Amino acid sequence: MATAAGYFDRTPNPSTRPGLSHLQADPSLPHTPQRTFSSAFSSPSLSYRAEEEVLVFELGARHLSAGIAGESNPRCRLGFGPEDSRRVGDYRSFYPEYHDRPRKRKRDYKWGEDHELWRMDLRGVNLGLVEDKIERAVREAYTKYLLLDSKNKRLVLVLPSLMPHRLLSSVLTAIFDNFQTPSITLFSSPALNVMAAGCRAGLVVDIGWDETIITGVYDFREILVRRTTKAMKHVTRCMAELLKGFAEPEASSAEKSKSLEGPEKRTQPQLFSDSRYFDFAEEVTSRIAWCPVEERKAESEHDSSEAEANDPIFIPSPLPPRKTLKIPFTKLPEPVETGLLAAGNNLRYLDDHEQPLTQLIYDTLLSLPSDVRSACMARIIITGGGSNIAGLKTRLLSDLSLIIKSRGWNPVYGRAAEQVRQLADNPKLEKPTGPQTMLEPQISDEITEKLDKEKMKRLAQAEVAREVRGVETLGAWAGGSLVASLKIKGVVEIDRDSFLATGLAGAKGEHEIAAATQRITLGPRTGVGEKSGWTLGTWA
Numbered sequence: 076m077a078t079a080a081g082y083f084d085r086t087p088n089p090s091t092r093p094g095l096s097h098l099q100a101d102p103s104l105p106h107t108p109q110r111t112f113s114s115a116f117s118s119p120s121l122s123y124r125a126e127e128e129v130l131v132f133e134l135g136a137r138h139l140s141a142g143i144a145g146e147s148n149p150r151c152r153l154g155f156g157p158e159d160s161r162r163v164g165d166y167r168s169f170y171p172e173y174h175d176r177p178r179k180r181k182r183d184y185k186w187g188e189d190h191e192l193w194r195m196d197l198r199g200v201n202l203g204l205v206e207d208k209i210e211r212a213v214r215e216a217y218t219k220y221l222l223l224d225s226k227n228k229r230l231v232l233v234l235p236s237l238m239p240h241r242l243l244s245s246v247l248t249a250i251f252d253n254f255q256t257p258s259i260t261l262f263s264s265p266a267l268n269v270m271a272a273g274c275r276a277g278l279v280v281d282i283g284w285d286e287t288i289i290t291g292v293y294d295f296r297e298i299l300v301r302r303t304t305k306a307m308k309h310v311t312r313c314m315a316e317l318l319k320g321f322a323e324p325e326a327s328s329a330e331k332s333k334s335l336e337g338p339e340k341r342t343q344p345q346l347f348s349d350s351r352y353f354d355f356a357e358e359v360t361s362r363i364a365w366c367p368v369e370e371r372k373a374e375s376e377h378d379s380s381e382a383e384a385n386d387p388i389f390i391p392s393p394l395p396p397r398k399t400l401k402i403p404f405t406k407l408p409e410p411v412e413t414g415l416l417a418a419g420n421n422l423r424y425l426d427d428h429e430q431p432l433t434q435l436i437y438d439t440l441l442s443l444p445s446d447v448r449s450a451c452m453a454r455i456i457i458t459g460g461g462s463n464i465a466g467l468k469t470r471l472l473s474d475l476s477l478i479i480k481s482r483g484w485n486p487v488y489g490r491a492a493e494q495v496r497q498l499a500d501n502p503k504l505e506k507p508t509g510p511q512t513m514l515e516p517q518i519s520d521e522i523t524e525k526l527d528k529e530k531m532k533r534l535a536q537a538e539v540a541r542e543v544r545g546v547e548t549l550g551a552w553a554g555g556s557l558v559a560s561l562k563i564k565g566v567v568e569i570d571r572d573s574f575l576a577t578g579l580a581g582a583k584g585e586h587e588i589a590a591a592t593q594r595i596t597l598g599p600r601t602g603v604g605e606k607s608g609w610t611l612g613t614w615a
Contacts, residue, residue: 127227127229128143128144128223128228129143129144129228129229129230129231129559129560130142130143130144130221130223130228130229130230130231131143131144131149131230131231131233131552131555131556131559132213132216132230132231132232132233133149133232133233133264133551133552133555134192134209134232134233134234134246135192135235135283135284136191136192136193136194136283136284136285137154137155137156137190137191137192137284138152138153138154138155139152139153139154139155139209139212139213139216140152140153140552141153141213141216141220141221142221142552142556143221143223143556144231144555144556144559144560145556145559145560146556147549147553147556148552148553149552150216150220150221151215151216151219151220151221153212153215153216154190155190155191155192155208155212156189156190157189157190160208160211186308186311186312186353187284187308187311187353189353190353191284191285192205192208192209193205193242194285195237195238195239195285195286197239197241197242200242202241202242202245205242205245205246205249206245206246206248206249207249209245209246209249209250210249210250210253213249213250213253213254214253214254217254224255225254225255225256226255227255227257228256228257229256229257229258229259229260229559230250230256230258230259230260231259231260231262231555231558231559231565232246232250232259232260232261232262233262233263233264233267233551233552233554233555234246234261234262234263234264234614235263235264235288236263236264236265236288236290236297236300236613236614237288237300237614238614240579240614243579243611243614244578244579247259247569247574247579248578251571251574251575252575256571257570257571258568258569258570258571259568259569259571260559260564260565260567260568260569261565261567261568261569261611261612261614262554262555262558262565262567263297263613264281264551265279265281265288265290265292265297266292266295266296266297266554267551267552267553267554267555267558268281268456268458268548268550268551268554269292269295269454269456269548269554270295270554270557270558271548271549271550271551271553271554271557272454272456272546272547272548272549273546274454274456274546275293275294275295276292276293276294276447276450276451276454277292277450277451277454277455277456277546278290278291278292278436278439278440278451278452278454278455278456279291279292279456279458280432280436280455280456280457280458280459280462280471281458281459282306282307282415282432282457282458282459282460282461282462282467283306283307283459283460283461284306284307284308284460285304285306285308286302286303286304286306287302287303287304287305287306287415287432287435287459287461288300288301288302289301289302289303289432289435289436289439291439291440291443291447291451292451293447293450293451297613298443298444298447299439299442299443301435301438301439301442302428303428303429303430303431303432303435304428304429305414305415305416305417305429305430305431305432306414306415306461307360307414307459307460307461309413309414309415310360310364310410310411310413310414310415310461311353311356311357311360311410311414312356312414313409313410313413313414314356314359314360314364314410315352315353315355315356316410317402317406317407317409317410318352318355318356318359318390318392318400318402319352321400321401321402322392322394322398322400351394352394355392355393355394359390360410360464361463363388363390363407364407364408364410364411364464364465365407365408365411365464365465365466366408366411366412366415366416366464366465366466366467366470367408367466367470368466368469368470368473386403386404386405387401387402387403387404388401388402388403388404388407389401390402411464411467415431415432415461415467416431416432416433416470416474417429417430417431422434432471433471433474433475433478434478436455436471436475437475437478437479437482440452441484441486448484452542452543452544453542453543453544454544454546455472455475455543455544455545455546456545456546456547456548457471457545458548458550458551468545472543472544472545475543476542476543479543566610566612567609567610567611567612567613567614568609569609570609573609579611581609582609582610582611582615583609583610
């Protein structure tokens with residue numbers, strides 16, 4: 076009998092227990108060679124490569140949109156209203172009958188001032204409060220929606236092209252002081268709207284809250300900017316007056332009679348002294364406000380009596396006394412036409428900053444050079460919060476086409492200009508008699524008339540014929556996301572250390588930056604690109 080040690084020392088018979096040699100590849104047969112991967116070119120699944128994430132913020136007068144570069148939509152859109160600025164632990168809005176409680180009315184209340192972050196008129200604006208609101212909104216975006224650390228994250232900030240330096244300094248101070256952002260790149264919203272539309276040139280009509288800004292952009296550069304106070308703030312106020320008239324018809328008629336007594340006897344109506352009416356009017360405007368097209372307007376006026384009787388809109392009022400408002404459907408376009416198109420007002424009595432949108436768009440195109448005008452006519456970009464009103468884009472484009480067809484590109488208009496145009500089109504008409512005929516030559520030469528006709532034909536051919544066409548855009552935030560994902564260096568790139576040291580006073584002019592880049596220094600740092608300074612660009 077064999078011992079245990081001798082049993083374990085035995086070797087198996089290869090004939091009864093074959094090995095794994097038959098599984099090895101025969102070198103004489105074709106086979107796939109074994110590949111080796113180096114560490115520098117390894118598979119993405121075997122190594123982690125951290126890319127630099129760029130954040131995109133769009134800051135307006137009422138909202139903050141935040142997201143990550145490369146995405147199509149922002150991850151959050153935060154407001155600056157009174158409900159969004161409550162302290163921690165303030166749950167009064169969840170109490171029963173909270174909205175029905177009477178609130179203390181402000182004596183000098185301005186329409187919508189509680190929902191604005193800033194105004195272009197900085198008189199009466201608390202910039203310290205503006206910094207606190209921005210810091211709170213940005214912190215909420217970081218911790219609640221982006222879920223990222225602000226350290227070592229570059230920031231692309233989209234701002235309006237015109238801002239006071241004090242306001243711009245407050246915005247940058249609020250971000251640099253409270254967050255570890257290494258640098259901020261500023262972009263103007265009109266240029267990004269054009270980029271988000273897939274164009275290089277266009278006419279951007281930004282229907283904002285406090286004003287409407289019309290910007291002519293050519294090759295991503297702002298050529299001309301025009302502004303008007305016909306914006307959504309005026310529309311919501313007109314809508315509040317309409318709702319007030321149907322809710323309390325007797326009170327509204329009394330207020331109208333008081334307004335006719337004189338400016339010294341006018342009192343501020345209760346409607347505009349309570350901020351609760353603002354929320355109600357803004358919600359109705361965003362939901363059911365619409366704008367009729369000029370061609371369909373005649374048909375609606377023809378059947379206005381039937382429409383008022385058969386198509387009423389029932390709106391439950393959330394304000395005391397709670398009741399349902401019955402408003403005709405044909406009355407809903409009146410706030411839009413009054414607030415944006417100045418319906419019922421003569422253009423002679425309107426100031427330059429109160430022009431309706433259609434007239435201001437035409438004046439902006441008329442002020443542009445002919446080559447820029449031809450490019451912008453076919454690329455009219457209507458954006459902003461007011462562009463979501465149903466039928467407004469079609470109405471603006473149709474009215475603009477009618478103005479161009481009737482007036483052309485002649486800056487002079489009126490009765491005398493119409494007579495001169497008719498004489499130019501048909502020289503056989505009798506010329507008007509009067510003192511102006513003495514200034515005209517008494518002898519008509521056929522050769523001179525023929526040369527004038529040929530000159531007019533050449534001028535007509537030189538003017539590039541373009542039709543009015545609208546272009547959809549994804550918005551300024553999407554344009555900023557696209558630019559940041561392409562890693563394009565912006566003109567206005569502000570470093571954290573340099574701004575905290577000198578503020579906006581450290582910004583240099585564009586001519587100084589251009590001169591610094593042309594200098595050639597010889598020495599130990601030859602060939603090293605050193606940043607010589609930064610500029611404010613369009614915000615200078």
